Amino acid sequence: MNEDKPVVPEKNIIVFLTESGVPEETAKKIQENLGALSVDDLAFLKESDLVGIGMKTIQARRFVKQFAAVAPTNPAAPAIFGSALLDDILPIVPGDTAWLEMLKAGGVLKVDDSSVISAVHAALAHKAGLFNVLERIITLMEEFSEKNENPIDPSFYRLKKDMTRKTYAEIFSAIDGLDGSFVSETRKRTALKRIEEHLLPALFSFYGHLKNWHGAWNEGAMNPMNLYMMISGNMGGLPPGMLATPPDTGILRDAASDFNTAANKVFAGCGVPVVAAIAYDAMKIREALANTGLPAMIGATDRDHMLKLLGSAVAPTYPRLEQVLTRFALAILKVKDLAGGENELRYFGSMCIVGSQINWDQLGMMGSTNGRVRR
Numbered sequence: 445m446n447e448d449k450p451v452v453p454e455k456n457i458i459v460f461l462t463e464s465g466v467p468e469e470t471a472k473k474i475q476e477n478l479g480a481l482s483v484d485d486l487a488f489l490k491e492s493d494l495v496g497i498g499m500k501t502i503q504a505r506r507f508v509k510q511f512a513a514v515a516p517t518n519p520a521a522p523a524i525f526g527s528a529l530l531d532d533i534l535p536i537v538p539g540d541t542a543w544l545e546m547l548k549a550g551g552v553l554k555v556d557d558s559s560v561i562s563a564v565h566a567a568l569a570h571k572a573g574l575f576n577v578l579e580r581i582i583t584l585m586e587e588f589s590e591k592n593e594n595p596i597d598p599s600f601y602r603l604k605k606d607m608t609r610k611t612y613a614e615i616f617s618a619i620d621g622l623d624g625s626f627v628s629e630t631r632k633r634t635a636l637k638r639i640e641e642h643l644l645p646a647l648f649s650f651y652g653h654l655k656n657w658h659g660a661w662n663e664g665a666m667n668p669m670n671l672y673m674m675i676s677g678n679m680g681g682l683p684p685g686m687l688a689t690p691p692d693t694g695i696l697r698d699a700a701s702d703f704n705t706a707a708n709k710v711f712a713g714c715g716v717p718v719v720a721a722i723a724y725d726a727m728k729i730r731e732a733l734a735n736t737g738l739p740a741m742i743g744a745t746d747r748d749h750m751l752k753l754l755g756s757a758v759a760p761t762y763p764r765l766e767q768v769l770t771r772f773a774l775a776i777l778k779v780k781d782l783a784g785g786e787n788e789l790r791y792f793g794s795m796c797i798v799g800s801q802i803n804w805d806q807l808g809m810m811g812s813t814n815g816r817v818r819r
Contacts, residue, residue, distance in 0.1 A: 457481055466507070473497040476662060479797045496801070533794045535774040537561070537767055540727050547615045547720055555711045557774055562723035563710055564770045567639045569726030571807060572757045577729050578607045580754045584742035597741050606728055612721050619717070626714075627721040635718045638710040646706035647769070648809045650776055651799040653699040658796045660691045690789055700779035733758065761803065768801045 460483055461471035474480045477497050480489060494504035538546065538561070546558035569575060582603050589596040611624040711719065732738065733756075744750035751758055759765075775795050782788050 457483065457485075470497070470499060476659065477800050479658070479793060479800070481662070533790055534771060534798065535778060537770045537774065544614065544724075548618055555707060555716060557777065559711055559716050559719065560707060560773050560777060561770055562720045563639055563643055563707070564773050565723040565726050565766065566636065566719055567644055567807075568762065568766050568769065569722070569729070570636050570639075572759075572762060573755060574726055574729045574758065575722075577754050577756050578603055578732065581732065581738070581742060582607065584753060588741065588743040591743075597737075599735070599738075599741070603732060606732075610721070610725070612724060615720055615724055616717065622717060624721075627718055631714065631718045632722055635710070635715055635722060638712075638715065639719070642706040642709045644807055644809070646703040647773060647776070648804055648807070650696075650699045650703050651772070651802070651804070653695050654792065654796055654799055657691055657693070657696055657792070693784075693788060693792060696792055697779060697782075700776050703773075703776045704780075759806075761806075764801075765803055765806060768798055769807075772798050772802060 457475050457480060458468065458471045461474060462468050466474070474486075474489070474494075474497065478489060478493050480486055489508060491501070491504045491508050494507055495501055499507065535557075543558060543561055546556075547562075582600060585596060585600050585603075589600075610627065612627065613623075616622045616624075733751075738744075739746055739750040742750060742753060744753055772795065775791075775798065779791075782791055
């Protein structure tokens with residue numbers, strides 16, 4: 445009779461990485477910042493993830509090549525924080541067309557997913573200085589055209605119309621009596637101030653609680669008793685990919701409730717349609733900036749030169765930041781619907797990965813996760 449081979453417990457990820465030649469500080473970042481908590485998770489890491497935690501590009505490529513072929517030790521129980529599972533766990537961010545359809549279907553009067561998407565888009569556009577761009581574009585187009593004694597491009601008149609006659613018919617058509625005249629500059633400033641004071645700090649605060657929760661879980665994994673159990677193979681029924689019992693998730697559910705309260709403050713009164721209008725403005729401005737012929741129309745040598753002339757802080761990472769921040773916000777909204785157990789842990793683990801990809805400094809937040817806003 446053949447005897448079953450003894451189960452060999454998986455080595456602690458930091459020990460495994462350091463023994464593989466990875467500096468201990470980098471190994472800790474791979475565990476804490478990127479959520480790699482088992483050898484299996486290393487196969488999900490990308491070069492950009494590693495560069496993001498300070499690894500040199502060539503080193504990151506070698507790392508990915510070395511660990512890309514790591515096979516799961518237990519395919520039936522994928523690691524909780526595997527990034528390949530994100531799309532199966534967290535909400536997917538709709539594109540602009542789908543978002544507009546959501547606004548129409550919701551009537552732009554109730555707080556729902558489309559409202560939160562609008563708020564995130566409005567916040568980032570405000571941070572990047574997009575809302576002064578159209579006026580600057582038409583000024584530069586006219587000046588450049590006159591300087592070169594050429595007729596102005598027809599797009600000038602479309603941009604002029606967008607800047608001066610904002611009807612928002614595409615999103616307000618289903619609401620009798622609501623038109624562009626309602627969305628005054630005063631209402632826009634009030635809405636943006638609410639987003640700045642309530643929504644962004646609530647997002648950052650939730651991430652602070654999430655990272656602390658995740659860190660407490662990791663500390664439990666490094667507890668000498670847990671390490672002894674790992675070495676001895678006596679891990680019992682712990683969740684796959686983790687070495688310790690997770691902390692209580694109540695603090696995260698409370699933080700999600702606080703986020704909902706902050707959202708209600710943003711959208712109080714007539715906030716929902718006003719924020720939708722601001723986000724719509726941002727979308728139209730992004731469309732204008734996407735015109736590959738625009739730099740030449742204002743006398744810029746390329747896109748980067750154009751953005752400098754326009755005084756806009758639209759970095760190349762802007763689309764990704766908008767994507768991950770929107771996804772993080774939508775995921776917080778869904779926390780109230782979560783059941784407990786392993787699915788809850790997978791959900792919060794996936795949120796930790798997404799949250800770690802957000803450049804909080806770019807949003808005016810402190811680099812640490814203590815929930816305070818940098819003024």
